[in-house]
Amino acid sequence: MTNESTLCLLIRGSRILLGMKKEHFGEGKWNGFGGKRKRTDRTIKAAAKRELEEESGVVVNEEYLERVAQIKFFEEEMLIFDCAVFIVRQWRGNPRETKEMRPQWFDLDAVPYDRMWTGDRLWWPIILEGLKISGVVRFKKGMKEVESFDYDDLAAGTK
Numbered sequence: 001m002t003n004e005s006t007l008c009l010l011i012r013g014s015r016i017l018l019g020m021k022k023e024h025f026g027e028g029k030w031n032g033f034g035g036k037r038k039r040t041d042r043t044i045k046a047a048a049k050r051e052l053e054e055e056s057g058v059v060v061n062e063e064y065l066e067r068v069a070q071i072k073f074f075e076e077e078m079l080i081f082d083c084a085v086f087i088v089r090q091w092r093g094n095p096r097e098t099k100e101m102r103p104q105w106f107d108l109d110a111v112p113y114d115r116m117w118t119g120d121r122l123w124w125p126i127i128l129e130g131l132k133i134s135g136v137v138r139f140k141k142g143m144k145e146v147e148s149f150d151y152d153d154l155a156a157g158t159k
Contacts, residue, residue, distance in 0.1 A: 006048035019101030
């Protein structure tokens, strides 16, 4: 089983499109669009493109997937996800509700962090400000509380 996953953040002007997770892991939380890489995905960008279309109905060319972060999520010492995070500014189609996600636009200065994974409020603002990072989020058992968060600014090499 692979722990590789993707997360796409769709941004248009000063707004971001998030999806309310309707089932399975993360149900009831706002998030970007993405999921696990499958064996049939030739690259992590191919996985991101597939997941984005499945969860939101929009289609993106891989060259418009701008990788802005690589975040490893742990529950205690167990790696849960090794997530490639992309910002997407160009796509085709209109976002639509799917079986898994209900899309909604938010102003970038009003991201609903209180209704997202607790770790997101630690690293999302950093990438939304324009930094590219490599980070580690460690959750306590149960994944409701963050134990620690560390990151490196990929341009500078340090926090």
